[in-house]
Amino acid sequence: MLKKWFSVFISRMFSDLSWKMFIPIFIGAGICTFGIHNIHQQTGITEGGVIGLMLLIEHWLGSSPAAITPILDISCYLLAFRYLGGRFIRVSILSTLSMSLFYKFWELFPPMLPDLSDYPLLCAVLGGIFVGVGVGLIIRQGGSSGGDDALALTISHLTHWRLSRAYLFTDFVVLGLSLTYIPLARIIFSFITVSISSPLIDFIQNFDWQKFIRRLSPQQR
Numbered sequence: 001m002l003k004k005w006f007s008v009f010i011s012r013m014f015s016d017l018s019w020k021m022f023i024p025i026f027i028g029a030g031i032c033t034f035g036i037h038n039i040h041q042q043t044g045i046t047e048g049g050v051i052g053l054m055l056l057i058e059h060w061l062g063s064s065p066a067a068i069t070p071i072l073d074i075s076c077y078l079l080a081f082r083y084l085g086g087r088f089i090r091v092s093i094l095s096t097l098s099m100s101l102f103y104k105f106w107e108l109f110p111p112m113l114p115d116l117s118d119y120p121l122l123c124a125v126l127g128g129i130f131v132g133v134g135v136g137l138i139i140r141q142g143g144s145s146g147g148d149d150a151l152a153l154t155i156s157h158l159t160h161w162r163l164s165r166a167y168l169f170t171d172f173v174v175l176g177l178s179l180t181y182i183p184l185a186r187i188i189f190s191f192i193t194v195s196i197s198s199p200l201i202d203f204i205q206n207f208d209w210q211k212f213i214r215r216l217s218p219q220q221r
Contacts, residue, residue, distance in 0.1 A: 021091070021141045021142075022094060022141075024137045024138075024140065024141055025091070025094060025095045025098055025137065025138050025141050025143060026098050027137055028095075028098075028133070028134045028135065028136070028137030028138040028141075028145075029095060029098035029099045029101075029102050029134065029138065029145065030098075030102050030134070031130055031133050031134035031137070032099065032102075032130060032131050032133075032134025032135050032138070032145060033099055033102040033103050033105075033106055033134070034102070034106060034112075034130060034134075035126065035127055035129070035130020035131055035134065036103075036127075036130070036131065037103065037106040037107065037111075038106070038111050038112050038113045039113065039116065039123050039126055039127040039130065040123075040127050040193075042111050042113075042115065042116070042117070043115075043116055043117045043120065043123045043127075044117075044186075045120075045123055045124060045127055045189055045190055045193060046175075046178060046182060046186075046187060046190045047190065048148075048170065048171025048172065048173075048174045048175045048190065048194050049147070049148030049151070049152070049167075049170050049171055049174060050069070050072045050073060050076060050146060050147040050148045050151065051069075051146075051148065052171070052174040052175060052178055052190075053072060053174050053177075054068045054069050054072060055178070056174065056177055056178055056180075056181075059181050060180075060181070072147055073146060073147035073150075074147075075147070076147035076148075076150040076151040076154070077089060077092065077147065077150050079150070079151070079154050080092075080144070080150035080151075080153060080154050083154050083157050083158065084150075084153060084154065084157060087142065088142060088143065088144070088150075088153075091141060091142045091143030091144075092143040092144045092149075092150065094143065095138045095141075095143040095144060095145055096144075096145065096146065099145050099146065120189045121189065121192070123189065124189040124190070124192040124193045124196070125192065125193075125196060127193045127197075128192065128193040128194070128195070128196025128197040128200070129196060129197075129200065131193070131197040131201075132196060132197035132198070132199075132200025132201050132204070133200060133204060135149060135197070135201050136200060136201040136202075136203070136204025136205055137204060139153070139163070139201060139204075139205050140204060140205045148167075148170070151170055152166040152167045152170055153166070155169065155170065162202055163198075163201060163202045163205060164198045164199045164201065164202035165198075167194065167197075167198035167201060167202075168194065168195070168198045171194040171198065172191070172194070175187055175190055175191055175194070178190075
């Protein structure tokens with residue numbers, strides 16, 4: 001009985017979501033988590049947004065990330081639900097699960113990229129590209145990869161800012177506060193990363209692929 005109820009609940013909840021939507025989300029999650037696992041985590045580039053805020057709270061208050069992260073993410077999603085609607089939350093459930101699955105998948109393997117710790121600028125640029133492309137593909141489908149995206153999308157909706165500006169606002173605020181315990185020489189590369197990923201997310205979200213393909217196709221006479 002419970003199994004049948006759960007099956008009906010899932011089918012109704014995601015009835016308006018198609019596999020055509022899920023494939024770009026899955027690809028985006030794979031690209032984003034690959035970059036975070038193989039570049040950010042291996043080279044110690046810190047984050048802005050919710051992740052950076054969690055690290056900040058952990059440092060100054062000694063609170064466990066296991067307790068802080070769900071609170072911050074749920075708060076961002078509740079705010080997003082208020083202004084972006086239920087469909088956004090449903091798509092975000094799929095994208096967040098995809099992110100978790102890919103995190104677990106990449107952890108099964110040793111780092112797939114050479115150690116780039118001696119090249120922090122290259123790490124910052126590559127990390128920004130992986131995150132920008134991956135998250136951009138997810139957001140283009142109407143979802144988010146985590147609380148960071150939900151917060152930025154809500155700010156963009158309320159202020160009518162471009163999405164890139166909303167991302168930069170939240171990231172720069174958190175990274176600025178992180179200077180209270182992280183040296184500028186180390187955190188400057190995080191500023192570079194978010195300065196690349198934020199405009200890239202915005203670009204991919206709004207890019208007109210059909211118009212681009214038409215321009216590449218021979219003109220019909």
